């Protein structure tokens with residue numbers, strides 16, 4: 027739309043997610059989506075003393091077992107209450123008026139710098155996204171929307187068996203246990219014993235169509251298995267799509283069995299190298315386990331491979347791509363690591379950077395010649411990131427974490 031057909035600039039700020047989605051973070055914080063800045067509060071977990079855990083202004087809310095619950099009693103709520111919380115209602119009304127929402131600034135900023143964002147990616151999913159007028163029609167004067175989200179992003183805890191070099195506190199319980207720089211002592215598990223969460227899911231089970239899981243390691247989480255069982259027991263599984271970010275180093279047989287009941291299960295398996303490079307980056311993981319599990323599940327689920335390019339695997343990306351294509355699996359290497367800064371390929375010493383430039387250039391050429399357009403484009407994207415001036419994407423949180 028241009029200025030004449032879109033006088034309020036709604037297209038620049040509107041996102042359909044607040045009308046059909048909710049994200050539940052691993053520390054019990056609810057947010058508009060996974061890149062909503064009010065849901066990402068990593069810095070509060072650093073240091074040896076627990077600070078006052080004040081939720082950011084315009085935060086959606088938190089669950090009763092959240093690390094934020096005690097310090098934000100007015101914002102403790104169930105997922106259904108979160109979907110129509112004051113912040114969500116304000117967000118909808120602002121978007122319909124064409125006003126930007128501060129919590130959504132990561133998307134606006136990414137679009138300004140790169141032309142793409144989580145907001146825009148979500149409009150390119152299989153199903154057509156809800157349009158502005160449809161959302162306006164569903165919205166009451168105070169911003170309330172009837173019903174419950176059809177799409178949930180659930181990070182049900184931080185329990186994880188690995189200590190990946192680029193991951194951190196509080197995302198992986200194994201890293202938390204080894205860190206000298208956090209006041210956290212236990213794994214985060216804010217939903218398993220939260221009756222309001224389970225009652226709310228049960229009450230709204232007919233509305234939920236798809237769920238995205240991350241963590242921690244979602245396949246290890248107690249609440250995850252219980253949730254799948256709930257959908258099976260309520261006869262909903264056959265109409266449900268599940269997507270996972272997983273390290274795929276363990277594959278509980280009970281989960282594999284539960285998956286058989288669901289319409290579609292997609293695994294985005296994180297794989298940051300082949301053999302020793304995998305074991306260097308994904309510390310605590312064994313390449314043999316990953317390879318065995320990939321072969322075990324690849325005919326039962328929709329499996330794709332996701333590498334996050336960084337200092338320790340940049341010269342191994344070709345092997346990850348060849349390993350994946352050799353098994354007929356889609357491979358994505360677009361989630362470049364920006365933080366911690368010392369792992370960013372942009373901060374390689376000059377000679378290594380020059381070598382990485384030549385390596386990626388040759389790899390992109392080889393993939394293009396072989397007709398592998400998507401991985402070739404991803405490799406060119408890594409190259410652009412490597413060579414761009416530091417202001418291009420620095421300082422923006424990653425969409426998938």
Ligand SMILES: C[S@@+](CC[C@H](N)C(=O)[O-])C[C@H]1O[C@@H](n2cnc3c(N)ncnc32)[C@H](O)[C@@H]1O
Pocket residue numbers: 186190192193194197240241242243244271272273295296332334361362363364365366424426427
């Ligand atoms: C935090 S993990 C959680 C899910 C699961 N444990 C896994 O490893 O896939 C989700 C994704 O974030 C990526 N990731 C970890 N640390 C990151 C960082 N510092 N920057 C960007 N992505 C990161 C991982 O490689 C993984 O693909």
Ligand code: SF4
Pocket residue numbers: 186187188189190193194197198241242243273308
């Ligand atoms: S497996 Fe995932 S959650 Fe665990 S340490 Fe690695 S990136 Fe973090």
